Amino acid sequence: MDLLEYQGKQLFARHGVPVPNGRPAQTVEEAVKAADEIGYPCVVKAQVQIGGRGKAGGIKVAQDGTEAQSYAEAILGMDIRGLTVHELWIERASQIEAEYYASVIFDRSEKAPLVMLSTKGGMDIEQVADQDPEAIARLHVDPLLGFQDFHGRRLCFEGGVDADVVRPVSAMLGKLYEVFIAEEATLVEVNPMIVTPPMEDGRRAVRALDAKVTLDDNALFRHPENAALRDLSAEDPQERMAKERGLTYVKLDGDIGILGNGAGLVMSTLDVVAQADGSPANFLDAGGGSKADAITSAVEVILSNPKVKAVLFNIFGGITRGDEVAKGLIEAFAAVKPQVPFVIRLEGTNQEEGQRLLSEANLPNVVTEPTMDGAARKVVELARA
Amino acid sequence: MSILIDENTRLCVSGITGREGTFHSLRNRDYGTQVVSGVTPGKGGQDVEGIPVFNTFHEAVSATAANAAMIFVPPRFAADSILEAEDAGVELIVAITEGIPAHDELRVYNALRKNGRSRLIGPNCPGVLSPGKANVGIIPAAFFKQGNVGVVSRSGTLTYQIGNVIAQQGFGNSTIVGIGGDPVPGTDFTDVLELFEADPDTELVVMCGEIGGDAEERAAEFIAERMSKPVVAYIAGFTAPPGKTMGHAGAIVSGSRGTAAAKADALESKGVRVGRTPTGVAELAASLLGAEATGTLP
Numbered sequence: 001m002d003l004l005e006y007q008g009k010q011l012f013a014r015h016g017v018p019v020p021n022g023r024p025a026q027t028v029e030e031a032v033k034a035a036d037e038i039g040y041p042c043v044v045k046a047q048v049q050i051g052g053r054g055k056a057g058g059i060k061v062a063q064d065g066t067e068a069q070s071y072a073e074a075i076l077g078m079d080i081r082g083l084t085v086h087e088l089w090i091e092r093a094s095q096i097e098a099e100y101y102a103s104v105i106f107d108r109s110e111k112a113p114l115v116m117l118s119t120k121g122g123m124d125i126e127q128v129a130d131q132d133p134e135a136i137a138r139l140h141v142d143p144l145l146g147f148q149d150f151h152g153r154r155l156c157f158e159g160g161v162d163a164d165v166v167r168p169v170s171a172m173l174g175k176l177y178e179v180f181i182a183e184e185a186t187l188v189e190v191n192p193m194i195v196t197p198p199m200e201d202g203r204r205a206v207r208a209l210d211a212k213v214t215l216d217d218n219a220l221f222r223h224p225e226n227a228a229l230r231d232l233s234a235e236d237p238q239e240r241m242a243k244e245r246g247l248t249y250v251k252l253d254g255d256i257g258i259l260g261n262g263a264g265l266v267m268s269t270l271d272v273v274a275q276a277d278g279s280p281a282n283f284l285d286a287g288g289g290s291k292a293d294a295i296t297s298a299v300e301v302i303l304s305n306p307k308v309k310a311v312l313f314n315i316f317g318g319i320t321r322g323d324e325v326a327k328g329l330i331e332a333f334a335a336v337k338p339q340v341p342f343v344i345r346l347e348g349t350n351q352e353e354g355q356r357l358l359s360e361a362n363l364p365n366v367v368t369e370p371t372m373d374g375a376a377r378k379v380v381e382l383a384r385a
Numbered sequence: 386m387s388i389l390i391d392e393n394t395r396l397c398v399s400g401i402t403g404r405e406g407t408f409h410s411l412r413n414r415d416y417g418t419q420v421v422s423g424v425t426p427g428k429g430g431q432d433v434e435g436i437p438v439f440n441t442f443h444e445a446v447s448a449t450a451a452n453a454a455m456i457f458v459p460p461r462f463a464a465d466s467i468l469e470a471e472d473a474g475v476e477l478i479v480a481i482t483e484g485i486p487a488h489d490e491l492r493v494y495n496a497l498r499k500n501g502r503s504r505l506i507g508p509n510c511p512g513v514l515s516p517g518k519a520n521v522g523i524i525p526a527a528f529f530k531q532g533n534v535g536v537v538s539r540s541g542t543l544t545y546q547i548g549n550v551i552a553q554q555g556f557g558n559s560t561i562v563g564i565g566g567d568p569v570p571g572t573d574f575t576d577v578l579e580l581f582e583a584d585p586d587t588e589l590v591v592m593c594g595e596i597g598g599d600a601e602e603r604a605a606e607f608i609a610e611r612m613s614k615p616v617v618a619y620i621a622g623f624t625a626p627p628g629k630t631m632g633h634a635g636a637i638v639s640g641s642r643g644t645a646a647a648k649a650d651a652l653e654s655k656g657v658r659v660g661r662t663p664t665g666v667a668e669l670a671a672s673l674l675g676a677e678a679t680g681t682l683p
Contacts, residue, residue, distance in 0.1 A: 106487060108568040108635070109599050111494050126640060143491050144499065184488045218634065219486035221461060248632045252624070263566055263632025264540020264595055265663075267621040271645075272662050274624045283625075285632040316546045318511075318525035348545065349525060372546070373664055 001215045004047040006089035007229050008211030011183060017175045018168075018207045022091030031072035032065055034090040040064055044071040047087040048080050051124075056080045061093055094209060098162065099192035100169065101125050101136075104176050106186040112140040113180060115151065115173060117159040121192035147177035165195055168206040183226060184219035187212065238282070238305050245297045247284060254279025256383050257302035257311035257340075259295075261286050261320045269314045272372060278380035281308045286320075295328025299336055310383035313344045314372055322346050322354025330361045341382040342366045345375035387515035387560045388535070388580040388587070389477060389506070390418075390453065394519045397422040397445045397475070399466045400457035401433050409457065409481075409523050410436065416520040421449040424466075442466075442473035455512070455521055456480040463508060464489035468496060471503040479521050480507035480571070487634070490569040497571065505571025509633065511541035511563035524561060532557020534670060535581040537574055538593035539566050539600075539633070543621060543663060547593060550667030556674055559587040566595070566633025574604035582612050589615045591670050592657075594648055596622030597635045601648040609655035615673050618652050618659045619666035620645045 003011070009019045023034035024047070035042045046058030053059050058080050062068035068090070078085045099122035107114040118136040120128045128135055137159035141147050152170030161169050172193065180188045189212040196205045220227040235243075242249030248263070252270070256278050260266035263285050270280045282305065286298050302311055315325050325346060332338075344366060346354045358368060367382075369375035396413065400406040401423025411434055414420040422437050422445040429440035439445035442454070454470040456463055456478065463482040470478050485508050497503055506513060512522010517531040524541070528549045534556055538544040541563055548561060562577050564570045574592060581587045590612075594601040601620065608616050623645040625631050627638040638644050649659045660666025 106491070106568070108597075109603075111491060111498075111569055113491075142495065143488075144495050181488065184486055186487055216487045218460060218484050219488065222486070250626075250629045250631060252626065260542075262540060262542025263636060264538070264543035264593070264621050265546060267540075267595060267625060267631050267636065268543055268546075268619075268663055270624040271621060275661065280624060283629075283631055316542050316549070318528075318542060318545045319523055320542075347549070349527070371664070373662055 001217050001220070001230060002049050003211070003213040003215065003229060004049060004087065005045065005211050006047055006087070008213035009208065011179060011213060012208055012211055015175055015179045015182065017172060017179065018205065019211070020091045020094050020207055020209065022089055025072070025088045025090055026086065028069060028072045028076060031088050031090055032069050035062060035068035036065060038090060038092050041093040042068065043091050043093050044068060044075060045089045045091065046075045046078060046080060046085040047089050048083040048085055050081050050083055053080060058085065094194055094207060095197050096194045097197050097204065098195040100161070100195065101128070101191045102173060102176060102193045103187070103189040104180040104185070107140065110140050112143055113177070115139050115141060115147070115155060115177060117155040117161070117169070117173065119160050125191060141177065146181070147174050149174070162195065165204055165206055169193070172206055172208070179213070183213070183223060184216045185213055186216050187214040238301060241304060242284070242301045245301065247286065247294070247298055247301060249301055250283040251305065252280050252282055254281045255307050255309045256379055257281050257305070257308040258314070259284045259286055259298050259302060259311070260314040261316070265314065265316055269312065269372065269376070272376040273312065273380065276376045276380045278376065278383060281305055291324055292328035292331050295325060296332040296335055299332040299338065303336060303338055303340070308340060310340050310379050311338070311342045312375060312379040313342065313346070314375060315346050315348070317346070317348030317350060320349065322348060322350040323357060326354035326357040330357065330363065333363050338365070340365070343375050343379040343382065344368045345370070345372055386584050386586045387518055388577070388584050389513050389560060389562065390515050390519040390521050392518050394453050394521065395419050395421045395449065395451045396453045396455060396521055397424060397442065397449065397451035398455045398457060399424045399442070399470065401425060401436065401438060402428050402431070403457060406457035407433055413520050413522070416526050418519040418521060421451050442469045442475065446473045446475060451475060453477040453521060454479070456482055456508070458482060460484040460486070464493050467493050467505060471497055471500065474502065476503055478503055478505045478571070479510070479512050480505060481510065481512060481522055483509040485509070485567065487568055490567060494569050494571060506562065507565040507567070507571060509567040510565030511544065513560065513562050515560045516558050522563065524563065528552060529561060530557040532559065533586055533588040534558050534674070535584070535587040535590040536561040536593070537577040537581070537590065538563055539595050539635070540593060540621065543593055546663045547591060547619065547667045550664050551591070551670055554667065554671035556671055559584060566635050568598065568635040573600050575607040578604060578607055578612060578616070582614055587614065589617070589670055589674055591666060592616055592618045594618065594620045595633065595636050596625050596631065596645050597637045597643045599643070602651040605651040605655040605657060608657055616657050617666055617669045617673065618657050619663060620648045620659065
């Protein structure tokens with residue numbers, strides 16, 4: 001689950017990561033009130049889960065209440081690369097002397113958290129990694145030991161951080177690691193992490209000016225307060241419907257609906273359909289032991305996408321039984337009455353019984369095919385007809 | 386021979402009294418696996434169709450000399466159960482549970498590696514099957530027979546699909562290993578390839594990968610440097626869009642990393658033949674074995 005910038009910053013604040021003072025707003029009135037409270041100049045920032053907000057006009061500095069109002073009016077409801085802005089984050093404008101980059105990543109390859117720091121912040125870090133890999137200091141942390149102070153110092157000195165801010169940058173890395181572990185994140189990224197001009201005490205301060213946090217969905221049961229942060233407006237309606245029904249569904253751009261059992265087999269089915277010059281409309285894994293009501297539910301989700309012109313069922317029964325799938329399909333047809341053709345490939349446990357049930361039911365617009373490759377070719381042909 | 390499990394495997398099942406746990410424990414026993422005990426805290430002293438149940442792994446191991454564990458408990462209890470099995474001295478732990486938090490997997494992986502006593506297969510995997518010898522997990526044994534093809538896969542149903550075609554071509558399997566679809570598998574492709582390389586009964590290995598991570602790329606390096614036996618591969622997920630989790634928690638293309646095309650290229654650049662479809666890779670395996678049998682393989 002990806003958090004919005006302000007949700008990430010609120011999480012940061014809870015763990016003592018310094019962030020600029022700010023407030024969320026969902027209406028123009030709330031935005032102006034928040035700006036008045038925070039003081040000017042302040043920044044009005046669109047809250048959408050996509051990069052390039054600034055370029056799209058979604059981030060503006062307001063010098064007074066009139067400007068705050070006109071920027072809030074312009075940005076709320078704005079479309080940024082396909083996402084509509086429903087929320088704003090109003091924050092105190094920061095003075096910036098330097099922009100750094102910091103992150104903690106779940107490195108599945110090394111099976112350890114990876115902490116990265118660079119003084120080349122404020123730009124795309126993948127670009128920095130390509131052009132100037134030396135500019136990024138990296139360090140894997142033993143998850144059984146945790147982040148130590150020396151880890152922070154090493155990263156700062158290797159990364160070439162200005163000597164006067166080694167202490168606060170190092171401390172912030174420790175806090176970001178704490179967020180990563182305590183909230184069970186798979187990504188905590190700050191870009192830019194800024195260094196301010198000297199404050200009243202004569203020292204330069206360090207702040208997280210952006211926050212990109214991805215939380216592990218499988219761990220949300222231990223973090224009910226985070227589970228409530230889900231950004232429903234960013235979810236596709238079909239994907240939301242599938243999630244509510246406990247189905248694993250990913251929407252794609254094409255016109256051939258796909259249902260299978262097992263993530264690997266469904267991924268493979270998409271590929272085989274694409275090789276037959278077809279274009280899949282979705283990924284849908286009905287899971288192991290697919291029962292009749294799950295199949296009905298799945299058919300409804302697939303057909304709720306108006307682009308679907310034909311549907312392919314690819315079942316290889318192991319734990320899943322062919323007769324159960326056939327029964328589910330027959331019930332689904334009674335409940336949903338699909339208007340598009342279906343191609344069914346049913347092999348594995350109880351395949352004879354399943355095929356017998358299907359042929360007896362004589363469903364309209366349903367063809368069976370014995371092989372996966374043949375079924376893919378057939379569904380592409382039907383989608384084009 | 387076979388790898389990981391055989392006639393000498395003595396299995397203890399964590400979560401044996403649950404619906405799924407009971408069903409699959411009995412199925413494994415029916416296949417011929419020695420299912421010697423089960424663990425469910427608070428149900429010690431009971432039995433499941435004659436299989437004794439214990440409160441702790443330590444009791445189960447000392448009473449029944451279990452040397453393998455199967456984990457069938459819900460995700461929030463699974464990491465603890467794996468660590469308990471390891472602490473009790475179980476050498477092989479097969480975790481079927483899907484949906485274990487990633488940070489739990491990270492802790493478990495690093496703890497097991499540090500102690501060096503136990504091997505973990507999974508989590509989120511269908512288990513291990515050595516046809517004719519033992520079945521630990523949920524792999525439907527009916528589609529596989531004894532033979533000389535080793536299979537290692539991140540996906541369950543895709544393995545059954547490929548195994549079925551191999552069987553239709555008249556070949557069987559030494560061992561089928563499902564390493565699971567999670568981001569931190571306890572055992573990876575390279576570990577299993579190493580075991581197959583050392584197994585005299587395995588002549589060829591089918592490797593079935595998918596998008597996400599770099600395990601397939603690492604396997605390609607390993608095959609080039611360390612394998613004398615032929616390996617053929619299949620990769621699923623060419624049409625998967627970046628940033629979307631395709632069912633398995635580990636199946637996600639992050640930015641430009643972890644794509645199916647990059648994995649297939651890495652394997653092919655090391656001389657590993659990659660099938661275009663599940664049927665294609667099974668036919669590739671069969672044709673290589675057929676060629677070997679008749680001595681026509683260069």
